[in-house]
Amino acid sequence: MPKGNDPDHPRLNVLLSNGRFPVSLDLARQLHKAHHRVYTVDPMEFHICKFSWAVKKSKETPAPATDPAGYIEAVKKAIKQWSIDIIIPLHEEIFFLAESNEPEIISRLYAPPFIELYQLHNKWEYTELLGRCGLDRPEAYFCTKPEDVEALDRSRDWALKPVLGRSSTGVQHIKPNKEVDYSSFELSPKNPHIAQEWLPGNRYCTYGVFRKGQMQAFCTYPVMETIDGSSSVFFEAVEHKEIEAYVRTLAEKLNLTGQLAFDMVETGISESDMERRGGKSKVHEEFEKRRRQNPNRDGAEPAPEADGNEYRLVSIECNPRATSGLHLWSQTADLANVITDRDMLLPSLRAETGKSRQTGPGMLMWERKNANFKRYVKHTCRLLGTKDLLWSWKDLVPVLVQPFLLASYYRICHDKGGMPLPEMFQSDVIWAPGMYGQSKKMGLDISRPLQETDPELVLRPRGEE
Incomplete structure (x- = not known):
């Protein structure tokens, strides 16, 4: 230490x-x-x-x-x-x-440098990056007006998201042959959206620490307990070699530095196959066996079919900053040592498989829609048997002042005209291009892809600049 x-x-x-x-x-x-x-x-x-x-x-x-x-x-x-x-x-x-x-x-x-950061954060630019790196990605279209959405294949499901959105804010599920209420959200050149094919499957999040394209720390956790269907409040580390290989390929090809988190969707595997408490699933053991038989596979290409359904592993977005994945190193100095290891002297770090953490208040507000008795029992076991990430006997004051903090937060909400608490909590740190600094100086135009406005700034894999 x-x-x-x-x-x-x-x-x-x-x-x-x-x-x-x-x-x-x-x-x-x-x-x-x-x-x-x-x-x-x-x-x-x-x-x-x-x-x-x-x-x-x-x-x-x-x-x-x-x-x-x-x-x-x-x-x-x-x-x-x-x-x-x-x-x-x-x-x-x-x-x-x-x-x-x-x-x-x-x-x-x-x-990362600002222009790299922007392309990782912007959902359209990020999807383009995945394509340039040869990684599987959702089918996607750039939309600035309702006519762009109506031009999609409306017999399919689509996820319509602001290109600079965060979490699941503003995501619209465009359902087959259903009218879209365009009055409920802003779709314009000032607020462009990306239409991604809707991919049902198992969802994962990753968090990692990278320097000069090298993976210094990494964890993967499935999306299991959420407040709103996407915001996780329970985190359990799993081993998933396909996801790690996918992320490693991207980081190496783009020579990335920083804290990077990726949202992944895996299709062709059942929910029961995703359960890996205490070890790897039989399905993934089979995938590893097939990879050993075909050593040219690096995990970045679509894997073989599973149970008759097409197996795909795709990334749907990137958060180039700290995320909840770092909780999987709670009460240790391991991640802190790696983040501050600027000379890259320490060995690569992985979160311990099976380690879990929860946000207690969030778990009490979990999304219980369509939950059966078995699901309630599983949730209760996790709630009662998992360490809360805020609780610490050595640092109790942050827990004890929660009522005071909540009162102060609601006071701020009141002063801001009744702003909802989740919105207030982020409103003063949310970034928009063109307000300041480099984005203002370069006249960053989000209404069109970077390839059209400033092609020389487009991030490309090493060796293809």
Whole structure:
């Protein structure tokens, strides 16, 4: 573990780009366990990290969504005041930081360059990246008006998403031969959407740490318990070699650096086959056997058919920042050591198969639609038998102040005209292009693909630039 007098693992001053999310607190604790000094900046006066023993100091900043220049200036002051060595971005503040072009920030920011970041975040550009890397991807179309949607094959299911959306915000399920209520959402050149083929199947999320295309840490967890059908509140590490090979191929071909998380869909395998508590499924053992028989396969191409259905493994979107996957290293210093391992001296890290964590309040609000008795029993077993990611005997105050924090959050919601809590929690850190920095200077136009507006900026696999 890093020590203050260990030249191979020096103690660093680490700045987290916000202190309000569960991932902020968990990562702060992991970094503290690795003997680093942790600081946070956040537009909120009161947030969960402010009450944690793991955080040395916290500074209130202007909101980047409304005053990006003020936020950047506050970060620069924090860097100087606290002698920051590395900045770890946690949410969409990453875009404001990456496009700032401020040397004090860019040289310390653990993230891809801005234009790479944009192409990973933009769902259309990301789908194009997958194609250039030879990876399976959903069939997709760029849509800026209702006529683009109506031109699709309307006998099929489609997922219509804002290209710069996050989580499942604004996702429309376009059902076969059903009218679309275009008045319920904005579809325009200012808010373009991607229409992706609707892929039923098993859903997975990944989280990883990468430097110069090399995978330094990685985990995969299936989407099993959610609040809204997509936002996971239960996390259990599984081994899935096909997914790992897919992600490794993408990272190596694009020479990526940063925290990267991918949403995956796997078709052709039943729900029961996905259960892997304590080990790999028989289906995946069969896939590995077939790969050994055909050593030219690297896991990136579609695998053989399973049970008569076409097997496909595709990525539907990328989150180029911290996500809930880091909870699978809770109460250890392992991930923190890798994130701060700028010289890549440590061996590659994997989350322990079967390790699980939950967000207790989220599990109590789980989506129970169509749940039968067996499903209720399974949920209850997970709820009662899984460690909560916020609870820590050594750091109790963040748990004890939850009622106070909730009251302060609702006060902010009231002051913002009755804004819903989930929206309020993100509203002041959400990025939009053209407000500030590089996206404003280059006149980034999201109404058309980058290939049409600035083809020289398009990210291409190594060797094909």
